[in-house]
Every structure is written in structure tokens, then in C-alpha cells.
Amino acid sequence: MAAQAVQTSAASVPRPEYPRPDWQRRDWLNLNGAWSFRLESENESGSAEFDAEIVVPFSWASPLSGIGRDERGIGWYKREVSWTPEAAGSLVFLRFGAVDYRCDVWVNGTHAGSHSGGYGEFEFDVTAAWQTDAPNTIMVRAEDYDRKSQTRGKQGYGEIRGIWQPVWLEARPQAYVQQAKFVTKIDGTVQANLIIAASKAGEASLQFNFGDGAVCHAENVSLAPGGNLVGVSFQVEDPQLWSPETPYLYEGEIKLAAGDGGTDAVTTYFGIREVGTALFGDRNYRWVTLNGKPVYLNGTLDQSFHETGFFTYPTDDEMRDEIYLAKRLGLNFVRIHIKPEEPRKLYWADKLGMLIMEDMPCFWGNPDEPTRAAYEREAKEIIDRDFNHPSIFSWIMFNETWGLRTDAETLALTGQAGDQAVATYLPETQEWVRAMYRWAKSVDPTRLVEDNSPCNYDKVESDINTWHFYINGYEQVRAHVTEVVEKTYPGSAFNYAGGNVQSDAPLLNSECGNVWGFVSGAGDSDLAWHYRYMMNEFRRHDKMCGFVFTELRDVTNEFNGYYRLDGGEKFFGYEGFVPGMTLADLHAPDFIVIDAPPCQTAQAGTRLSVPLLKSSYSDRYHGQKLLLGWELWHDNLGTRVTGDRGVIELDWNGFGVKAIHAPIAFDLPKQDALAVLALTLRAADGTVVTRNFVTFDVRGGGETPVYDADGRFVAVPVTGFAEQTFAYQWNAIQEGKTNGGRAGAFVYDVRLPDAGELPLLRHADLYFEASAKRLLARNIEGAREKAHGIDFMHGADAAVEYNANTYYMTDDERHESRIRVLVDGEEVASFLLPDNPADSQGALSYQYQEVHNKLDEAGSYGYLCKVVLPSSIVAKLDRSRAFKLTVEADEGGLALYGRNAGRYPIDILVNVN
Template sequence: MSIQFEQTLITSIPRPEYPRPDWQRADWLNLNGAWSFQFDPTNQGKEQVWFTKDAAEFSSIINVPFSWTNPLSGIASSDKGVGWYNRAVKWQPALAGERIFLRFGAVDYISEVWVNGTFVGSHQGGYGTFEFDVTAHWLLDSNNSIVVRAEDYDHSYQTRGKQGYGEIRGIWQTVWLEARSQNYVLDAKFTTHLDGRVEVVSNVIAGQASKAAISFSFADKAVDHTIELDLVEGSNEVRTSFVVANPQLWSPESPFLYEGEILLNSNEQVDSISTYFGIREISTTLFEDRSYRWITLNNKPIYLNGTLDQSFHPEGYFTYPTDQDMHDEIFQMKRLGLNFVRIHIKPEEPRKLYWADKLGLLVMEDMPCFWGNPDEQARTAYENEARELIERDFNHPSIFSWIIFNETWGLKTDSQAANLASDGVKTNDYLPETQEWVRRMYHWVKQVDPTRLVEDNSPCNYDHVETDINTWHFYINGYEEVRTHVTKVVDETFVGSTFNYIGGNVQTDAPLMNSECGNVWGMEFGTGDSDLAWHYRYMMNEFRRHDKMCGFVFTEFRDVLNEFNGYHRIDGSDKQFGYEWFVPDMQIADLHTPDFIVIDAPPCQTVEAGAEISVPLLRSSYSDLYHGQALSLNWELWYDNLGIRTVADAGIQQLAWDGYGVAPLEALSISMPNQAAVAILAIHLTTLEGTSVTRNFITFDVRDEQASNHPGSISVAVTSYVESQWEHSWHAIQEHKVSGGPIGHFAYEIQLPDQEEQAVIYEVELAFEAGAKYLMGQNKTGAIKLASDISFMHGANADPEYNKNSYLMTDAVKQRSNLKVWVDDELVETILLPDDPADSRGVLSWHYQPVNNQLNEAGSYGYLCKIALPSKLAAKLNQKRSFKLVLEAEDGGLALYGRNAGRYPIDLLVKFQ
């Protein structure tokens, strides 16, 4: 590693901000940047006293705080084991006589630290923060040597979570030095109440017995509270309380923080900490005559629209490249209309929790799991780390729930060889004694933090023991399947039910919510990159049908290495859901509004032209913003009549909007168009003044069985070509779509009516739906099936190019194609096909999927192509009455959509007059 690179790292410190804005001191030094580094593959470093080496004797340079596994570290090695860090530092506190602490955000997994060759301490655990008082070993006027030995062997008892996406090894959060007075405040926990009462438990460390005063000053002296102390040497617990007048409550809509400082005055020294708290209460409550509870925030029901956040980045893995990245992720979640996030199988970096506090996003925080048996070593390690994490994050108002375990990972014990499964694989069991340990952990967390909801195990195996939230996971594709499953779960949720519980335990009145859902794992080949917009919308509808449901967690916020079902791609870029095509200005956020209109019907129905249809509606309200008011329900039934937006029916009705929960509304009676169409029932709920509340839609495939007899047009099936020349070509969507690529053509013989049927043909127009055709790996060499097992949770590769369920959602790959249209060897038009899209606009490609969990180019669609043939050519066809139509792609391929595919209910349509 060159000296030039080292200087660049030193002068451009990564992650330069203070890592704990919830507990910040002013006098500190960020130690991120270039450290000398060396692997110790034979684990001889301690024996060879590497902690006495100069930094120049180490073989490499690493960019702290990035794990040695990821690209931003400058090392990017997959090696497990031992790594040594070395850094020379010259620094002294601004005030004489202060203590010096060396602090680590997180190091995975075992850390040992030396300062100037003297051992100062060790730490075990990959996620918790820790520190060492190095005052006695620090040289104020010269360089100091800091040496860190980090050991990570992936032991089965380690809390690792889902590090298979990108391993965390060694230092992976900020390292810094910090000055404190001889007597200092170690921590303070704020417990808030809606009446403004704030209870504080502080821990003051005193170097010697003394008189002192501790002050709490927040919100420009709106809080100004001081108490006198008689400190004893060592640790002093300080309990106090104060009342905030006219308290401003924290919520996602109004994330007010009481920002200020804690001051400890003693022995003519002042310890000052910048911190904050938010006044809010999380609980569960019975409303009216219901027998089940709802989750409440500040004594009001809240419907939790959430997403699963793996917090993985391809450059820094689980370390965010910048603070702005953390801010932007919270902002993006808010932009989606979400009000909470589940941080998955790991605690989040404190700065991201700060942005959740600041911007207003509730957080459900997981404990990281271990992957071995729940033996004594694993339990002890886990309990120690859980204690650290809850202590660290206690004051974040955004955190409303702790999840202790996930999907029984780390809770199953390997059975004996005699109990092998029939395939010879060793089985494992969630043993009764482990269930009791989980129960003890639940009660322990409740004791440590009574201010939040606690979940014992976020289950995919229906195996709760005791919990504040009755959640479950499901990954199912298909409207009927999702509807049936969610209804079954709701029906089997009641006090005393054994459903979703294990070991003879039964349900209480705990609130019901989903804590993982999506369509990625509901597919035969596991993951894949396909349209999720269609599935997502009807799943939101099904959740909001049920008064018992308190919310959901959608998997997931961003794609990761082998799961391609995020709102955003792995690089954070947007995915196009296409909802705005159905309802003007509709966004994903319209499906997340607290006040919502449920269209209690399938996402698409097949109906006859001119039919009268009744559409059931429900109101779902989890906000009192509009209670007692009248709202306006505006609806229209429209269709795209080959490029002309046509309204078939419309109406407005006023709704009395009052009360929490789900209740029926008067059904809509609508009249279908008198022709074949993909019709859209678009609804828009507004205030009487026109302010938007929510939008929603469903679709109809309107069939006109007499259409073939209509004069003036003929329809040619896209599969009826007489000639095809491509390197790769195939049929899809039950023979209603043909594709070829990358260069080639489809040719059709078109027979026009004879003179007896149509005396004169003056004009001929062609209309068809076509798109470019991106050739995936599966189109060239076939699909590759990967086992959908636990390896996916550990980062197993799942290339969507070879997954038979994949059809890359709009804009995953942007490929254009130039389409040439030939009639009897005469070029009549060249059309630019801008893309090979797939999203919710591919209504027919979704509606006619034969098997829900084996997608066949689902959601794919094209662009409407309309071509009026030149008059000279029309004159020739008036005599000839037939022609050869050739559709040729010069490059970029071609997909042609027939009657039951895409978004227009047409085959190749030839219109004449």
C-alpha cells in the first residue's frame, strides 16, 4: 500500500461525524481512516508481541471503520480469523487533568486492545459498543501506539445475524478518543409520560467522593432542572424526575425532540453531554367492545406500515459509507409513506437510529442471532450482547419494539443420529427447555425496558411462547392464496387459540400483525427479479380488510445479493411500480395511508362487455385526523381505447368518516364498456376541499365475444406467424406472447376481406402491442434451479438471469430496439421500442398466469404501435386483398403481445375502411 494512499485516507476521514448524537461530548478525536493492518493466519501475534510493533512494521493499510472483508476497507479479503490494527496518535484533551477514553462503535467478534504496549482491555461481541479508560497509559506530548487484535472465527455461538450477505470482521464502526472530567455521567435513561413527566436514571462515575450538581437543560430552557449530589467514589446511581409543561409529543408525523444537555458540576470541573429525548408512549389497548388489542402510540391506534431493512450495502456491507446514506434511507422510507422499519437480525448504527428519531420513523429492532445450538456458551454470549444493545439504544424514541429471536434461528437443537430424517439429514428441534429460556428472555427484556413492546420470536413456524405482539411470516404468491391465508390467520387469532404458539402455550389478546411478507420466497425457484407491484397492491388490500390487523413488514426495503424484491434496487435506485398509469398521481404511499379505502375484490376480473358489476368497499381508519368529517369518494371506470383515454362510468359520493377500524361502505355499481377493454376502476378519496387522502384501483378484462364479427377489422394471433428467424425465440403466457432476439423477424400472411364482403378498401391501419426483448440467461441456455434452503439466509448466490420466475422489473435493464415494419417488402415504418418493461401495467400478463408460484413472464407488457399504411399501398391492397407483414428487430429483440398478454386486449389488429 502506497504512502500516497495512506495520506489520502488520513486527510479524508471516512465517517467523520460523531458516532453517538444521542450521547455526545465536544472534546473528541475521530480515529477513522488509515490504520496499519496485518493478518495473523497462524495466530502467533500475541506470542510474538505484535502489540509492541511500530505501525510501519505491519504489512498493509486498512480504511477504518470498514470491515476487512468489504471493498471500502482497501483489503477486501474473505479471510476469517485474526487481524491486527496499529495506529500512531498524538492528542490531548483541551482541558488539563481530564480522563481519556478509547471508544469503539463495534468490533466483530473478540477484541483485545493495547496502548503503548500495555494491555488495556478486551471485549466479546460483534455489535455492542465498548470503551477503555486509557488515561494512565496515554502520553500527552508525543505519539501513542494503539493496537487492536480482532478475532472472528464464525463460531456457532457467535451473534452473527445474516452476515452471509457480506461478513463483518474486525472493526466495522467508528473508533474515537474522548475526554471527560474526573467525575462524569456514564449514561442516563429517560422514561417519558404523556402528561410531560420525565423520569431519569443516571449513572455518575466519580474519581473521588465529592459534592456535585447535575443539571438537565432542554429545548431552550423549557426544561431546566438541577439536583445536588453527594458522590461516593465509583458508581453512583442518580434518580430524578421533572415535568415538561405543555409537552410536544413525538410521532412519525411530528417527530419533536427535546434537545439539550446534561451538565455535571463537581470539583470545579464540568462534564457536558449533548443529548435528547422524545415524549411518547407505546402500548397496546382494547378499544370499544373488541376482544383483541391494537398497538397504540400516544394512546391512539396506529396502523404500522413497515419494511424489513437488511442495512446491507455492496461497498461497505453493514457499515454505511456516509452519514448522508443513513439519512437518505430514512427519508426514502418516509417518502414511501412508511411509518416504521424492522431492522433485521442486527441492531442499527446509532446514527441511523438518530435519523429515525429526527425524521420520524418507528423502529422494530432485532437482536442478532447465532446459528449453532442454544447451549450454555451461546446463551451466555447472546445475553451479554443483548444487554449491551438495549442499554445503548434505550433513549431512542423511534424504537418501539425489541425482537429477541427470529424464525427460531439459533433455538433448535441438533437431534441425535438415531433421529435422522428419512433423507439422512440430521433433524433439529425447538426443545421445551429452550422455549422456557426464550420465555425468561422475554420477561428479562420487559424488566430491563418496560417502555417498549417485546416479541419473543418473530415466527415462520407458528411457534410463539410469550409475546406482546402476535406476529407471523408468510411468503405466498397469488391473490386467492394470499386472501385465503390471511383470512385463516385472522380467524384463528383469538384468546385461548393454540394457533401460532408452541409447547401448549396459547394466544392472549396481544395485537395481531404480520412481521414478514412478500412474494420472493413464494416462488418455486426461490428468489428472482420480477414485478412486485401487482402482488404488493392486492396484499395491502387484504391486510386492510381485517379489523384485527395492526400492520405488516414487507420484505424488503432494498434488494440484497440474492433477494430482488425491494422497493429499491441494491444501489438505492427506484423501481417503477406504474400505479400512476391507473390513477393519476398515485404512488406507493397511497397504499400506506392511515385512512384507506379497501376495494374488496380481486386485482383483475374477467367480465362481459356491458355488464353491471357491484364492487364491495370498506373503510379502514387508524387516524382521527378526519373523524367527524365528510370525505368525498371520487371514482371512474376508464379504459385505454387504443391510445384514447375513455371514461365508461363515473361517480362521486360523500362518506361520513368517523371511528377507528374497518367498516363496510355502500358498494359501487358500475357499468362495463360495450367493447373489449382492460378497464380500470380508479378511486380517489379526498376532503371536500380536494385534499388527497388515498387512491386505489382494480382492473377488469372486459370480453366482447362478438368482437370477431365486428366489421372493419380482423385479428391475427401473434403465434400464427408463417416465418420466424431468430437466434433465440419462444412463446409465453399460454401462447399469447411471442419473443425473439437479438436480431430477426416474425412474418405473417394477412388476408383482407374479398370484394363481396368489402367492396372498396380505402385505408388500412395496423395496431399491435410490442416491446423490446432483453435476452436473459434463461432465454439463451435455460433456467437453473437452486435449492431454497438456509444457504439463502447466508448469502447464497441467486442469479436472476437464470431463475425461471424472473422477468426483470421495469428499468432493471434498459434496452431499446428498433422495429422495422414491412408490408410486401416495402418499409412502412420504423418504431423505437424504448424498453422491455414489466410492472403492474402488464395487467393481462398477470391475470392469465396459470400457476401462481411459477411465473411466466408475469407483468410484462409493450407499447401500443399504430401505423396507417400509405395511400398508394392501400390502393394496391384494394386490388390484391392480402399482404405479407414482417416485423423485424435490427437489434434489441422483439416481444409481441396477444389478446391475453400485456396491457391491451388485442392481437395483431388490422383495421380497414
């Protein structure tokens, strides 16, 4: 294809908004949209012609690019553009949000410049080559060979190849504000450190107008040719502080008037806030503070991955929604994982109120000198670009020692180890990490800096003491978190490497979840049960000031998200225990900790007590009395029964964790039941502060189950069928549950009390718990174990349906089944089973898991089915005292839950009287 102008209508331009709302000029042209393209992959040189069309700004590997080829190599881009700046004599800049990895640019055949690095923003002054009286040809060469020295991050879900952030043209006068960094204090002091570029010497006027008149400040400055460093201070009266709860931004404009150098106007903003750490009371450990007060950090890992755009969001709305999705869960921060975030998404974090912990992208090779230099250059670009976002409270320089271990081959070549040596985190590399931490502190003293977010207990020097864990099982999580807390104190060598020791830095978990920690990984399974007790364990410790849960959304091979990859809902089921309870209750700054296992097995009628703690990291209710309402309730064959209840008045004072003066004591029901202790903390005006719950598997103790109903019960184990006709059938949860795949039936021989025990049979009811059964590949072909190595960090296929732990969590996707119930071949009822759910409501399916790091259909549960047998059938049963019970399913399959599975502590029950 010969060079030609690629026409793109305004309506079809993807991402049409200005890419930098934190630093915006009025005279600009969006270059997103269709460009001519050709790809020279590493395996073939390809045609010299531009034989394809690509949609910028999407990676050539992504579907939205229109190319969709995940191949390393060189991408060539071409576009013809006609554009004239509004003001005569303006400079013309060609700007790129990010290009992976090495980029060269030509305008009308003139080489405009080069850039290396996959994440930093860059620009070229193309004024000399730009034509205002003819079309301009822009040519871009983007080279991406995934070299080990590149800052790649965690791209394996979808590669960011070539141009992957917006491209635009921008006009500026001969003297312009190149950069401004705002440093704010909560007393309203603002220091603006500017770089002003000028083509010649002269005087200029600098004006700051922000916050609808709250800031009106002007200064005269003397400019020299080139870059000028200018510092300006001003005071904001009655400052409105930025926080996740009150994300106030001082939006406005910086204007530079430089006579014949022109007038430059930049729309920008700042937020007044201070981030720090502090000691409180007589503690010898710090908490993270925002605006001088403790803040409990409820966070999640954000991979920023989109299924069609990969790491480029298709629209601005989707970036906004990403922040909204986290915020609606009660989260107040996200950790952007192994990459910096796009400026527009950071803008929405600023605007909506979400704290950000931003990672530097890692490399995957040896930490040699060329690799270090590339990393250092890119880290500077990232911090310079994102400095003004009030949402960012922390920089993480490295993650899990990725790229910091020198491989065995290099060690052997340098004589430091033998051929069999493993990759090693060398002392000199540790010192470089320390230097990077200190460098970041020097260029940005306004934020917390972390050296390495570790899973190998190998920190060096840090403002935050963090660690990662992926452990499952209540006892295991409790023991691990307690151990970490007990080993965290000033001078402790725990979690540090190379003879370094802990300071009094705040303790924070920076990765946790149940995506790992299982044999062959967690697959795609429920996380609601684990999540609630993990939150309780974190809030139990005064020393811990937050966590990062893995992750906000599922990704291609990790299914531990609060949401599905497409943003679809997952249902945690907490409202089934406490009306109105959501995930946000577990993230409340004022929280009631239940210091007990998530479920305990106990004898019916037993008197129990549960210790409680109050955890406060907000002063909103300090000095007030809060009311803790509690009740013990259980389900009796479909009827909600409330037992003991009460209200405790609490003096809510002081930050941190304290024991509530006396445990709650109550009597368990005198029957088989799943009993729930439900808690609701309210303010004096009735506002709900937080909710929580704990459960009890209450057992009657006799051979026959005990329920509060007239008559006698006959219990038939769900696995005690006489025959079955399903294509696929298996039992689960220690024989507490039976499954039938596709259409088929379970048939049971049921014997009723004889006439000597029950002379006249007047009435008979059937009860059972059932769900549909979604067949997985492992149910048909058998489970397959897959080792989870570093390839998972690069997007390896999880083969999730073959994973032994997979059992899909309740979400928007339904799998239904229609069942018929027959007694001696006569249909007595039919039910539509709407789904095959698994979430925290399947409490008994969790309580009877055999091994903590293997899941056997954990969290699965069904729907209570009740059948009142017609009198004509009861009359027959009065004579026979036995019958065949058939439960028949269509293609949706059938799962039946027994006494030790699901959410109802029942087998198949026949109630007769």
C-alpha cells in the same frame, strides 16, 4: 512495515461525524481512516509485519476497507496517534462502535482490555497508558472465526469482520455522566435514570437544559467513588409529542459540575412518546398504540446492507437517505433485521420520524449455556446503548427460531433422540426464550417486546402476535390471511408452541413478500401487482394492525425490494391506472379497501358491483365528511374513454374497518377492453387522502374482437407468424406473447376481407403492442432450478438470470430496441421501443398466469404502436387483399403481446374500411 504514524487528512477521514449524536461530548478525536493492517487467515498465518493498510471503520471483507478479503481469522490493526485533551487531568477513553467478534486492545504496549460480541459498543479507560508528550501506539487484535456460538445475524450478504463501526478517543473529567435513560409520559413527565462515575466522594450540581428553554432543571447530588445511580424527574409544560408525522426532539445538554472533579457536558436529546397496546370498543383484541392512539404499522424489512461498505454505511448522508427512502413511500416503520442499527442511523430515524423495530442478532449453533451467555451479554449492550431513541418501539429477541433448535447430533448424545432426529425446539429452550422476553420487559418496560418473530408458528410469550408468510396468488393470499385472522383470539393455540396460547396481543405480520413462495424463488421479477392486492387483503381485516414487507432494498440474492440495492428506483406503474397514484397511497392511514380480485374477466356490457370498506387508523378526519370519487375508464386503441362515474359522501368516524353502505355499481364497456375502476378519496378541501383501483378484462365474446372504431378488424395472433429470423425465439403466457432475442424479424401472412365483404378498401391502420426484449441467461441456456436452503440466509448466489421466474421489474435501467414495420417489403413505420418493462401495468400478463407459484413473464407489457398505411399501399391491398407483415428489430430484440398478454387486449390488428 515498522510501526509508524498513519497520517490521514481531515478531508479523507470516512464517517467524520461524531458517532453518537444521542450522547456526544465536545473534546474527542475521530480515529477513522488509514491504519496499518495484517491478516492472519484461518488458512495461513501470514507475515508478522503490518504489510497492508486498511480503512477503518470498514470490515476487512468489504471493498471500502481497501482489503476486500472475505476470510475468517485474526486481523491486527496499528496506528500511532498524538492527542492531548483540552482540560488538564482529563480521563482518556478509547471507544469502539463495534468489532466482530473478539477484540483485544493495547495502548503503548499496555493491554487496555478485551471485548467479545460483534454488535455492542464498548470502551476502555486508557488514561494510565496515554502519553500527551509523545505519539501513542494503538494496537487492536480482532478475531472472527464465525463460531456457531457467536451472535452473527444475517451476515452472509457481506461479512462484518473486525472493526466495522467508528473508533474514536474521548476526554472526560474525573466525574462524568456515564449513562442516562429517559422515560417519558405523554403528560410531559420525564424520568431520567443516570449512572454517574466519580473518582472520589463529593457534592455535584446536575443540570438539564433541553428544548430551547422548555426544560431548565437543576439538582444537587452526593457522589460516592465509583458508579452512582441517580434518578431525576422533571415536568415539561405543553409537551410536544414525538411521532412519525411530528418527530419533535427535545435536544439539549446534561451538565455535571463536580468542583475539582471537573465539569462534564453531554449533548443528547429525548422524545416524549408512549408506546403500548389497547382494547378499543367491544373488541377482544388489541391494537398497537402510539401516544394513546391506534397506529397502523406500514413497515419494511431493512437489511441495512450496502454494496461497498457491507453493513457499514459509507457516509452519514446515506444513512439519512435510507430513512428518507422509506418515508417517501408512506412507510412509518422499519424492522432492522437480525441486528441492531448504527446509532447515527437511529438518530436519523428519530430526527425524520420513522418507527423502528430492532432485532437482536441471532446465533447459528445450539442454544447451549456458553451461547446463551454470549447472547444475553450482547442483548444487554444493545438495549443499554439504544434505550433513548424514541424511534424504537419494539425489541425482537429472536427471529424464525434461528439458533433455538438443538441439532440431532446433540440430542442423540444426550439421549433425547435417536440418530435420525431432526433439530428440535426443546421445551427448556422455549422457557429460556420466555425468560429473555421477560428480562427485556423488566429492563425496558417502555417498549413492546417480541419473543420470536416466527415462520414456524412457535411463539411462547409476546407483546405482539406476529407471523411470517411468503405466499403468492390472490386467492392463496386471501385464504391464508383470512385463516390467520380467524385463528387469532385469546386462548387460541394457533401460532404458539409447547402448550402456550395466545393472549389478546395485537396481530401483526412481521414478514411478507414475494421473494420466496415460488418454485425456485421469485428471482428478480415485478412485485407491484402482488403488492397492491396484498395491501388490500391486510386492510380488509380489522384485527390486523400492520405488516413488514421484505424488503426496503434488494440485496445480493433477494430482489424483492422497493428499491434496487444501489437505491435505484423501481416503477410500480400505479399512476397508469389512477393519475398521481404512488405506493404511498397504499400506506395511507385512512384507506379504501376494494374487496375484490385485482382483475376479473367479464362479458362486455355486463353490470357489476364492487364492495368497498373504509379502514381508518388515524383520527385526522374523524367527524368530517370525505368524498369518494370513482370512475370506470378504459383505453380504446390509444384513446382514454370514461364510462360510469360518481361521488359518494362518507361520514368518516371511528377507528378500524367498516363496510361502506353500498357497493359501487357500473356497466362495463361494450367492447374488448382492460377496464379500470379508479378511486380517489378526498377531504373537503380537495386534499387527496388515498387512491386505489381494480381492473376488469372485458371480452366482446365473438370470434372477432370488438373495439369502438369505424371499419372492420382483422386479428392476427402474435404467435401465428409464418416465419421468424431471431437467434432466440420462444412464446410465453400460454401462447399469448412471442419473444425474439437479438436482431431478427417476425413475418405474418395477413388476409383482408375479400371484395364481396368489403367492396372498396379506402383506409387501413395497423395496431400492435410491442416492447424490446432483454435476453437473460435462461432464455439462451435454459432455466436452472436452485434449491433455496439456509445457505440463502448466508448469501448464496441466486443465479438470478437462470431463474425461471425472473423478468426484470421496470426500473431506472432501460433496454431499448428500434423496430421497423414493413408491408410486402416496403417500410411503413419505425418505432423506438424504450424498454422491456414489467410492473402492474401488465395486468393481462398477470391475469393469464397459469400457476400461482410460477411466473411466466408476469407483469410484462409493451407500447401501443399504430401505423396508418399510406394510400399507395392501401391501393395495392385493395387489389391483393393479402400482404406480408414484417416486424423487424435490431439487437434490442422484440416482444409482441397478444389479446391475453400485456396491457392492451389486442392481437396484431388491421383496421380496414
